[in-house]
Amino acid sequence: MKSRAPFAVSVAALAATLAVLSVLLLCYGPTTTYTLGDAIRGALALVGATDPLEATPQRILELRVWRTLTAAGVGASLALAGALLQGLFRNGLAAPSLVGVTGGAGLGATLAIVVLGGYGPTLLLAGNSTWMPYLLTASAFCGALVACFAVLTIATRDGTVSVPSLLLAGVALNTCVAGALATLQALTFDHHEVSRAIVAWTFGTLEDRERYHAVMVSIGLLVACSAIPFVATELDLFEGGEDDAASVGVATGRTKLLVLGAAAITTACAVSVAGQIAFVGLVVPHLVRLVAGRSHVRLLWLSCLTGAVFLLATDLGQLLILGDRRLPPGVLMSLIGGPFFLALLYSRRRKVVAW
Template sequence: MTTGLGASHPRLPPRFAAGLLAAGLVALFLLQLAHSSDLWGSFDLGEVLRGLGAMLGLADPLGADVPIEPGAPQDHSQDALEMRLWRTLTAAGVGALLALAGALLQGLFRNGLASPSLIGVTAGANLGAFVAMLALSGHAHWALWGLGDSGPWLVTLAALAGALGVSGVVVLLGLRGPRPSVATLLLVGVAINTLIAGLLSALQDLVLGDNAAMSALQSWTFGTLYSRQAWHAGLVGLGLLLTVPVIPLVATELDLLASGEDDARALGVATHRTRILVLFAAAVATASAVASAGQIGFVGLVIPHMVRALVGSGHRAVLPLSVLAGAVFLLACDLAQVLVTGDRPLHPGVLMSLIGGPIFLWILLAGLRRSRTW
């Protein structure tokens, strides 16, 4: 089986693909806000626009014109629409960030199996979040440092700190020595990931009998897009703001690195600087995504392959299109699971594995078929 990136042949002009993805993103955004549920019914486009307008103070909130009857329950349509907005923005942002991180790391490691989990970011986020959750559920109350009332913030911040801390350790250890190589970095990542996986298993094992704590840990492990708030969307927005500007600084360099570090250096690529920039962007992107929505696998692994299958392997197209495609893919999956599974929804991580696994297999088999024909 090939693990390389391969030089696939572009099927679509990148700008056309970008246009399609952008249109898909807008359509999914509106559909996600308007979709019908058994509890809320559906919002029509006018209501969606009015609800968004109300958030900006440009229109009356939804439900404000419902006649008031004494003792009747309050109309929460506007609040529901806002929750959907934060969920939608978070889902799109998380998909975009994970896909970008995957595309960057696959380019750097020149390996199609590289994913954001490789440099320890996901494991670090999980470790931080697990410790915070166990502290909040009373198993390690000492770890709260008196911050027990800031629950949701605490888990997110702990995840962010864990992600950045662990990926920092991986990068520092992996880039030691006079001529650090990506192979060393890869092996350090594997070692640290294994160590943290053991720690996480030990933590889970300690609280197996506590249903509440286990349920929270499980929810985190498979990702969650429920009850997202403005600051979740803001965090992924900040992640995009910090990482998307890195694309033009590394895209051409990653293309040149595809033939090996020595060749790239000979062609004038500052390989060390490129490595640092790519690792920084991948770590920040993954950290802000995982801290906002928990662990959602497969996006970072599959999306860059899908994009390369569409537009070829040039990073100046693959990186920005991965951002768009990741947003579209996670949003589409989230919407699909909401519509299909109804009141028995799946965690996004579960759905991504169920959908992403077969797609990844299909891409690999199609690649093998093409190379045999060639």
């Protein structure tokens, strides 16, 4: 039996790594470098604990603070959603991006952009858009929830999730979403700002984050985390199948509803502030299982921390290598996650049988 790192040690190591990455992202950037003291002072000034830096350095640091917090929240949210969906579907190939949940949320958000007035993750087009961020998140949540239920319905056969059906349903749904997004972009081609916002949703973005972006993704993450105590043990029992779980007293319908709702809302909030970022929810839970094993009590919490570390680490790596020419996070995650997904499929080729 493989030895597993103690839970407290894993949490402490990830928390320390997260803190170091956050400080580095605050101190270093393509335009300005801050000392550790100035970075801490400027960050504390955001909550009124110290005097701010001079106007321009303070504003640059503020943008870095909100970008870092948003990136950490998005990474944690997508990783948690992936771990939840993999536990529910009893399959390590399930992820928000692969089964269409991220695409559904992105389509819902894009429809809100086009129909409700033109709000995008990189710009605010409408002057009277006080409620637009919340309407955008609600629309993304509806899209994610519809995608969850659609894939679950198509992939379930006699109470068992069919792996080929799961993958094919995700591919089909993502194809439909891609077609719908292309149609919306073509229809809004003459409206440059709206079209630009749709492109930003498609590739993901962490540029020009503000306070409400960090708050929005934090709300979704907290809601999803609040469901963990109610579903972690049940997901362990789900591994033997729904019938076995029901035979030992698990309320399977309630568990599925909680898991789908938590995965949908945290994905929706992440997509509503950063656009579509694929494969975080696939890669991170697999990495965490190497340390945490299959216990969902450990897996779900550690996936949150690891997801935050993963996205911040890739962002810092880009900064050090590419400077101010950083790739959109959705593009970068596809470059990382695509080969990982192919390797995962290859390793499981005997388990994923044909129809």
